[in-house]
Amino acid sequence: MPYSRLQSAVHAGERIGRLETDPDLGSDENFTIASRWFQTCMMQHESPQCRHNGEEDLPTRLIDVEPFEPRIKMTRGTKGTYVALSHCWGGHSHFTAKTSNVDEIMAGMAMERLPANFRDAIIITRRLGFQYLWIDSLCILQDSKTDWALESKDMGKIYQNAAMTIAASVSPDSSRGLLTTFEPPDLELSPPFGIGREYDHTILGNLRLKRNHYSYGLPEVLRYGALSSRGWAFQERFFSKRILHYGGSQIYWECQEDHYSADGEGATPMMNTQGSDVLRFQSQSFFNVYQLKSASKDDLYRSWYEVVSKYCKSRAFTFDSDKLPALSGIVSYFNDLISDRYVAGLWEADLLMGLLWKPHGCHTPKSYRAPSWSWASLDGWIAFEGECHKRIVHKTDAELVSVDAKLSGPNPFGEIICGYLEMRGVSISVLCDRAVYKDSHIHLGNCEPDGRFSSADAAIPKPGEAPGPRGDKLLFHNEKGLVLDGQPSNTYLLFIIATVVEIDHTGYTASHALLLCSESVQRNTYRRVGIASWEIGSPIGSLPWISQRITIV
Numbered sequence: 001m002p003y004s005r006l007q008s009a010v011h012a013g014e015r016i017g018r019l020e021t022d023p024d025l026g027s028d029e030n031f032t033i034a035s036r037w038f039q040t041c042m043m044q045h046e047s048p049q050c051r052h053n054g055e056e057d058l059p060t061r062l063i064d065v066e067p068f069e070p071r072i073k074m075t076r077g078t079k080g081t082y083v084a085l086s087h088c089w090g091g092h093s094h095f096t097a098k099t100s101n102v103d104e105i106m107a108g109m110a111m112e113r114l115p116a117n118f119r120d121a122i123i124i125t126r127r128l129g130f131q132y133l134w135i136d137s138l139c140i141l142q143d144s145k146t147d148w149a150l151e152s153k154d155m156g157k158i159y160q161n162a163a164m165t166i167a168a169s170v171s172p173d174s175s176r177g178l179l180t181t182f183e184p185p186d187l188e189l190s191p192p193f194g195i196g197r198e199y200d201h202t203i204l205g206n207l208r209l210k211r212n213h214y215s216y217g218l219p220e221v222l223r224y225g226a227l228s229s230r231g232w233a234f235q236e237r238f239f240s241k242r243i244l245h246y247g248g249s250q251i252y253w254e255c256q257e258d259h260y261s262a263d264g265e266g267a268t269p270m271m272n273t274q275g276s277d278v279l280r281f282q283s284q285s286f287f288n289v290y291q292l293k294s295a296s297k298d299d300l301y302r303s304w305y306e307v308v309s310k311y312c313k314s315r316a317f318t319f320d321s322d323k324l325p326a327l328s329g330i331v332s333y334f335n336d337l338i339s340d341r342y343v344a345g346l347w348e349a350d351l352l353m354g355l356l357w358k359p360h361g362c363h364t365p366k367s368y369r370a371p372s373w374s375w376a377s378l379d380g381w382i383a384f385e386g387e388c389h390k391r392i393v394h395k396t397d398a399e400l401v402s403v404d405a406k407l408s409g410p411n412p413f414g415e416i417i418c419g420y421l422e423m424r425g426v427s428i429s430v431l432c433d434r435a436v437y438k439d440s441h442i443h444l445g446n447c448e449p450d451g452r453f454s455s456a457d458a459a460i461p462k463p464g465e466a467p468g469p470r471g472d473k474l475l476f477h478n479e480k481g482l483v484l485d486g487q488p489s490n491t492y493l494l495f496i497i498a499t500v501v502e503i504d505h506t507g508y509t510a511s512h513a514l515l516l517c518s519e520s521v522q523r524n525t526y527r528r529v530g531i532a533s534w535e536i537g538s539p540i541g542s543l544p545w546i547s548q549r550i551t552i553v
Helices: 028-044 102-107 116-127 145-152 155-161 218-224 233-239 297-312 325-338 348-354
Strands: 061-064 071-074 083-086 132-134 164-167 194-196 203-206 242-246 251-255 259-261 357-363 379-384 391-396 399-407 416-433 441-446 457-461 475-478 489-502 509-520 525-535 546-552
Touching: 028 116, 028 242, 028 251, 071 102, 083 116, 083 155, 083 233, 116 132, 116 164, 145 325, 155 233, 155 325, 164 233, 218 251, 233 297, 233 325, 297 325, 297 348, 297 379, 348 399, 348 489, 489 525, 509 546
Parallel strands: 083 132, 083 164, 164 242, 525 546
Antiparallel strands: 061 071, 061 132, 194 203, 242 251, 251 259, 357 379, 391 489, 399 416, 416 457, 416 489, 416 546, 441 457, 475 525, 489 509, 509 525
């Protein structure tokens, strides 16, 4: 059946269902729709980032798409307009910019040599009337650590300054392409009746029933699309003014003010079938970049913890070492607002709160990436104490002596080689054992380590008390992957960080501590292996805590 776009009803509220879409995402019709979305955003939207349409500082290199064979161009500090591509790496083609071929690609690149995603992005750029396109793997020298470090720290500005971002939202690698043609299932029903108004029997249109052919809406594309799991894409979406998403069956539009889909322009609610806002945590505007400028310092710290928590959830990297660099654009933006020292994923002035992160289903990467006290040392979802609620540090139980991290390159917010944290505070020994006697210990909870033991208990010795049943409640978290060194029992250190009050109707007050494992007894050096908290008034607070100065690596 040939494609024909159904005419929307003239009278408001009389259209049922969605408009029929052209299954060829590279058709004139789809380019007309995309161009109209862009013009509407620029000319009619009130949001400052939508209205902003002036020339911006150009990235170091751009792809000039006007020649028959696109070429890389050095911008030399000029201003202009360009679009950027957000995509997943991988696939059969490994065509990238390198020191060995940069002169060649500046002269011209044959389209047939480029992977499908790049070819399609060039076509989209041309059809929408732009001259310049930015693609990370072609505009950054991939074999130069210096060039990569310098360019990656400006990644946020590159996407923020782009007039539009083209998102290969469902392409798992660079070979799939964006301008695909969707082939819907062969099920279509056209019942022999029309839709009309009772009072004048006017026929407004015919009813056509079609199977819901995998036609995800924008919420599903943002949640399940391949791009949503890519680590680098997080800050690309965070900063983009406007995004043109290429899905599996249609195109979508997203900006700070509105969202559209080709099957119902301006009429697609960001809701799932249950009616909940599935974009609450997925939306580009879960943090409005411009609104952050007026936030208080405390709110900025809390926003940072929310950013990290969302960033760590379901994000993957081609290289494990990219975890910190892939966030460096957002770090740079927050750094300008907070004016604080950034160290290994945390901010020095709020470091004690920043240490109180909780891992959920985490594992340790194969190679070193960050000190154990940093959330970046693990892969998996991270949650922070006080992330969602306002909190006040009622009492600081630890004193920060010094903290530092050694960088591997010129990016001040990028990859690190090592780091340490030195603190003064109070601590007590903790016993982790397969069979802790609950009549002589205060029970902390189950460790569930991935070691020789299927499970183990953590407890604090309770000297001088007679045996008897005991089960004090204590919330205990520890990273999956804690190995008990193959010993029947191990002694760890519980080091109190702070007492925190949550500002809500409960007024819950608790002490929070890190669970540490000794790295060097002589140097009093430890690594973090867990976190614990207990409500004020617990017997744990009256135990014989000792003061000491420790280093955590």
